Amino acid sequence: MISNDSKKHVVIIGGGFAGLSCARKLAKSDEVRVTLIDKNNFHQFQPLLYQLATSELGTGDVATSLRQALQGHPNVDVKMGEVAAANARSRTVSTREGESYEGDFLVLAAGSQANFFGTTGAAENAFPLYSVEEAQRLRSRILTVFEDADRDPKLLERGALNFVIVGGGPTGTELAGALADMIRGAMMDEYPDLAVKKAKVYLVDHGSSLLAAFSEKAHAYAAKTLRRKGVEIRLGISVKAVAPDHVLLSDGTSIQTRTVVWAGGLMASPLAASAGLPQGHGGRIEVRPDLTVVGFPGVYALGDFANITGENGQSMPQLASVAQQCGEWAAKNILAEIAGEGRTPFQYHDKGIMAMIGRDAAVAEIGKKRHELDGPIAFAAWLGVHALLMSGVRQRIEAFVNWAWTYFTRSRPIQVLDRSDVERIDWDEGAESGTSGTAPAVRTAR
């Protein structure tokens, strides 16, 4: 697919925040045509995946058709395909479906996947939470342990309703809050015969605080709020092994559970390793401040796929807003290159960070100001922040209002165990043997 007209061809890999915002910016230019390749036909809204996992939102609420998002731009072509190889030298991409694309510019925005740091059993037994697919799997697991325990309440003694979340960053903290709310709310009502109050959410982090990227007072607020919701927080503790039926911690204790959620770190998706480009922390592609890759003219790497260094010399965090802004910036630099002008270093406009801790509490830090928010105000703030992020994605404001309304009124939890997501649990698995020779301690608390 060689460019057959005068327009420069930009090939973008990945329709996440970075890739999509880059495509949308380029779509307005007459100088380029764009091919956006993604293995899914949808853009996924990562910051809300934890709500898909806890049945608060449906798949259609956190996934938007890429074709819809880019509709009406004849110079943008969306192709659904799984990238098999990318050659940064020739700026060519081939897909498993057998297509190949060659760009004048190549934008790598292929995102991340869970980084298990070699933890025994984690890849096999833990539930990551970075994609719609992973969130659906986790949702099904949560609903399945409740159904199984409802049929056989003895499973409660075997930790069926213990949920262990590894990683106290925003994803882990938000999930812990939402899950605790779900248990104390919907599940308590829906399983009146089951001792749902024995259900327990554990949040484990090897660091000394939750929400490490936030200020110290926010750490305390998050911990206090989660404890009020019944979450047991274990700080300064790492995970040694994840078995099918328990997790082993660095202090020698273990927790019986069938649901270990891995929110403990990310690494670049496998494409990074195969592209022959310089990789840094987490396997992410090293980029110059202008988001290009040294030695590979016309190649950009963005979002979670790249190590982006801010003006202060620090690595930018893996945030949707960083990804979105650098996508636009890369588009600007590409258009500058075409116009024969110079590229400029990416400047991140920090709008602050925010984490929801369940439905009724949030912490937001904007500049040096910290806001602890409760009740409807927390929701309103959350709404505002996500409206800003979504405005680039959703075509119609009605959709967002509608969706927010659904969320706020709590009227329609999507507790649907889709056929295809149901993985039956073998409750006898792991019951006899421990993990890698470690004794399967059955203490669930120190």
Added chain:
Amino acid sequence: MISNDSKKHVVIIGGGFAGLSCARKLAKSDEVRVTLIDKNNFHQFQPLLYQLATSELGTGDVATSLRQALQGHPNVDVKMGEVAAANARSRTVSTREGESYEGDFLVLAAGSQANFFGTTGAAENAFPLYSVEEAQRLRSRILTVFEDADRDPKLLERGALNFVIVGGGPTGTELAGALADMIRGAMMDEYPDLAVKKAKVYLVDHGSSLLAAFSEKAHAYAAKTLRRKGVEIRLGISVKAVAPDHVLLSDGTSIQTRTVVWAGGLMASPLAASAGLPQGHGGRIEVRPDLTVVGFPGVYALGDFANITGENGQSMPQLASVAQQCGEWAAKNILAEIAGEGRTPFQYHDKGIMAMIGRDAAVAEIGKKRHELDGPIAFAAWLGVHALLMSGVRQRIEAFVNWAWTYFTRSRPIQVLDRSDVERIDWDEGAESGTSGTAPAVRTAR
């Protein structure tokens, strides 16, 4: 699980319209406790499955958690389980999960599945549309053929965008209208490079009219409306065979396609054959006018699972409203039995029948009156009818208003190819050989 208190135990198999309305009616009585068993954790709203298949609604819009629907009734126990065997003599039920239940009353409302009438290849290659699972599979197939054709436009010549719907009843007619709207609307916009206008919807029925249960003028209206939308209607024609890449018709022609939707008939779910009860047309359980089964005291059969004879001696149609009303009626008869009173014959209150033909047209027949509705009026009528049906299921009116709003504003088609639903198409399958020795004619029109 023997009843251990003075309340009579009613075991209901199936959480469809019949089983759920029966459970809801019984829930209000102090005389009974109820166990409702379903293989899914949700009630599915069959009349709208065609909208799930055409991406107009999401899974959460047509599936409602059974536990939520029955929440707040301590005498109702929902159990997710797949019934392996039901003994009508002892009124015992065992599930594949290893549970067993014994009732003073047994209510069989296990629903239907597609009846392929032995058509060669239909079970393997056609897409039924009776369950959420089947609607999701069909949705994925529709989205997949568009994506595949977008990558390789030559597939158009091989019928990639031909859609053949077998059966001109309400399901087939409504799907044909919705699919034609989807193609001429969303798909035309989203695949600007693809010759989407070559996409073609065929509606095949062996009878002499569409919507046979409606009046003659309605037949004509449905046909005229669908033709205006570009649907090709083939009446008086039956399907001889369904191959992976084409369908062979009784007039000797064949249509190249990868998407044959089977809306051509239903039969009772397999449980009916194994229960040792009298079966009639479509394998459905024969019931007395009071919905009980002759020779099996305390056993009721309802909805699509039963052959219900109306006061005029005719079989009741397989309609949600019939199922819903007979569920309530069975509950009334069970309570009468417990009170030592007589059972009464089911009286169906016919509120009329309605079919939507795409988004902007509908035909409704109430009593002897026929209404042909266009535009917003058609939508309003549709809204009213479904609000009535849903009122028994949804707890909160907001949910319904919200959902109707989504539908009406068309703001959020759920075009998401879920990981787990994606079945890749082997485009070479069937390309060389015909079906069962029949020549693979490649004419797509007479």
